[in-house]
Amino acid sequence: MVQSGPSQAIASRARPGCAGRQVSSGGATVETVKLGFVPAHRVPFDEQWARDMRRRCLSVMQQQPGIEWVVPDEGLTEGGIVRNDEDAEKVTKLFRDQGVQGIVIGAMTFGDEVSAVAVAQSLSGLPVLLFGTKEGDFLPDGGRRSDSFCGTLSIASGLYRRRIPFVFAGILFPEEPLFAQEINRFAGTCNTIKNFMGAKIGLIGPRPERFETCACDEVAMIQNFGQRLIPVSLPEVFVPARRLSDDDPDVQAIVADIKARADTSEVSNTTLARLSKLEKVLMDLAKSKGIRAMGLQCWNTIQMDYGVTPCLAMGRLTERGIMTACEVDIYGALTMLAQYEAARRVTVPHFIDWTIQHQQLENVFFAWHCGNAPMCLAAPGCRPQVRIQSILGKLFEGDAGQGAGEFELAPGPVTLSRLQEYDNRFKMLITKGEIIPDDRHLRGSWSWVKVENLDRLYRTLVQEGFVHHASMIPGDYSDVLAQFCQFAGIEVVLV
CATH class of the missing domain: 3.40.275.10 (L-fucose Isomerase; Chain A, domain 2)
Known part of the structure; x- marks a missing residue:
């Protein structure tokens, strides 16, 4: 399991709206949100590409202020990615034990729709963000690495079929500014859902x-x-x-x-x-x-x-x-x-x-x-x-x-x-x-x-x-x- 978040200490909470929570890069303070990340992969697409894309996504995710990430590591699933029912069961338990407030599903390659959707279905009620990743260059033999553009549709239809509410961030590389924007927007959404519902x-x-x-x-x-x-x-x-x-x-x-x-x-x-x-x-x-x-x-x-x-x-x-x-x-x-x-x-x-x-x-x-x-x-x-x-x-x-x-x-x-x-x-x-x-x-x-x-x-x-x-x-x-x-x-x- 990989857990990450800003390293700054929690300061005084006397005035929550003016000072006192995790310090962001801009000097403002934010309420910490715990999100679970599902890096979805389908065999036999390029597994090394999936692992590299997972790493690139996490590199950007972990830079966002006030977000604690719960992610399967290589000790929990092979390569830290989710590809089958066994992986889905392990990740579901991880997310439930850690009390995540929202789920981010990313198609690292085509993405196995059944296992990715199973995590969201097992934790019904949590907001879900779906994104796909862009395609890399063709392989030397003319083959493709990822097909995430195609597989993201399979995951989306699986969520829709089960009436699981979700939002779509787009098809993008994690280094694009829009990726961080969508992650932060979703973090705000999850924080609002958590503290508004049942209040x-x-x-x-x-x-x-x-x-x-x-x-x-x-x-x-x-x-x-x-x-x-x-x-x-x-x-x-x-x-x-x-x-x-x-x-x-x-x-x-x-x-x-x-x-x-x-x-x-x-x-x-x-x-x-x-x-x-x-x-x-x-x-x-x-x-x-x-x-x-x-x-x-x-x-x-x-x-x-x-x-x-x-x-x-x-x-x-x-x-x-x-x-x-x-x-x-x-x-x-x-x-x-x-x-x-x-x-x-x-x-x-x-x-x-x-x-x-x-x-x-x-x-x-x-x-x-x-x-x-x-x-x-x-x-x-x-x-x-x-x-x-x-x-x-x-x-x-x-x-x-x-x-x-x-x-x-x-x-x-x-x-x-x-x-x-x-x-x-x-x-x-x-x-x-x-x-x-x-x-x-x-x-x-x-x-x-x-x-x-x-x-x-x-x-x-x-x-x-x-x-x-x-x-x-x-x-x-x-x-x-x-x-x-x-x-x-x-x-x-x-x-």
Whole structure:
């Protein structure tokens, strides 16, 4: 067995979206994914060519950051390749024992379809990536070495015949840039499938009465994704938060971190303490129940009962790896989770409204919410401010209206997505844009986003029943999300 992966140590996990995982060549951090590689060969094609191609593939695969490879070595199968039923049984056991999250089948030569497909069939439920390798020069006698172009079709038809979902990377040499791109895309897909399917999602308080937008179907989540919705009443949060002392070490650490990273001059110490206690209780709740994402009722009960506006705490929870959506928008939280895992946790999303069109610029809209963005997304030189919330502050005086984290987000490419469900069928809007800078001081957590065609995007939102909430994450993860949707049974609406 050959196992490989980046040699860098795992660093601190305090802020999963901003720092703390395996370091890639570009300095970013990625969540490690374990993939199994099936180098398929058919006798009597050129076995030395198959072995050399296996070596060339592994040489490139092992350079990709954050991927741990599980591969049969020469002690497990002859030449470390898979050619018959016995090999397939050995490799299946290897993959199962090592807990691979996805399977990569490569036709090194023509490839034995039965053994290659048997591995995928025995580990049903795992995403599968198939690729073929290009042909070398003719042999001196005019014969061919590989016929992978032909054999890949046999493997593909075997997968299709058994209704095993798979994606096809192409026919290519491993040294081609597209090979590494497809491998990394698939790694993101596998990470998303692993952490999205079967996830536990917190429903913290009921949705706002006038926001039918945030309705969700728990049964649809169970049937489609095997997910579990965990309802939590607001008193289950407020009571333990009130019991915490201002001198609690965890509370003091959160307060100190907020003060170190944001301007808190406009809010009271009481507000900071309440925000910090809320963050601690929700984080402890997520850890104890295994919650990966949550929707929180962020108005009006929390202001009337607990006496703070939770926007900043929600952004900090997202930054710490617990995706937290406003207004108990569970499908919004699922969208955030999909984006976060598609990015392999190198960054975190901002839960936004499609708010307004730019008053002068074409194809530019205001991606905004009240003050919930993770502070690690702030624009360079923009120090976040903790302030009275720009909307709820008109309804609640004093500490109750305080708690928004206000700042402009950093410029650069972004991916925008929204998961929606009607009649037990899920679909996801996926589009791309770019945050453009603005020198004004505006309220909330915000950015101006330029897209290719705002009219077409907006018409799609309207005509496809997408709501006014979305998730936006730095970087281009549109291909990963689309591939994830293919395996998760989600219709892709690409704009």
